[in-house]
Amino acid sequence: MTTCTRRIQFCAGHRVVGHENKCANVHGHNYVIEIFAEADKLDGVGRIIDFSVLKGRIGKWIEDNWDHTFICAPNEDPGLIDAIEIINNKPIYRLPYNPTAENMAMFLLENVCPEVLKDCEGVGVIKIVLHETENCWATVER
Numbered sequence: 001m002t003t004c005t006r007r008i009q010f011c012a013g014h015r016v017v018g019h020e021n022k023c024a025n026v027h028g029h030n031y032v033i034e035i036f037a038e039a040d041k042l043d044g045v046g047r048i049i050d051f052s053v054l055k056g057r058i059g060k061w062i063e064d065n066w067d068h069t070f071i072c073a074p075n076e077d078p079g080l081i082d083a084i085e086i087i088n089n090k091p092i093y094r095l096p097y098n099p100t101a102e103n104m105a106m107f108l109l110e111n112v113c114p115e116v117l118k119d120c121e122g123v124g125v126i127k128i129v130l131h132e133t134e135n136c137w138a139t140v141e142r
Helices: 052-067 076-088 103-115
Strands: 004-014 027-039 069-072 093-094 121-132 137-141
Touching: 004 052, 027 052, 027 103, 069 076, 076 093, 093 121, 103 121, 103 137
Parallel strands: 004 069, 069 093
Antiparallel strands: 004 027, 027 121, 121 137
16 A cells, blocks of 8 residues: 655644543644545556645645644533633634544544545545644554
8 A cells, every 4th residue: 555644733722631640721733634545546657646635725724724723522511601702712623522632643543544645536534643742642543
């Protein structure tokens, strides 16, 4: 199997509801995402997909929705959403799950990538690695 990988960086805040330690507090990360794509066959140039397409589509979605925002789950943390909106009216991304690295990676793999790449025939994202820090990351694979 042949894959290609694009790395994308962004900054965002979150907190993990129910966490037993300091991650239950509001905080932020300089996230790094690795996006692994595969295709039924290589294109005429010999690629799975141009790296700039992954950056332009998935990277744009991340920039528009997650970069420099606060990511939280409205069903799990409604009071925090209200407080952030009242205090400084900053953007909030309402993730349908608690914003752990695992859930964020899963959301990208299962929801975002298929949508933004739907017209890239035969190309699919098969793995997302989402780094919260240099030492901590989650991997989700098909």
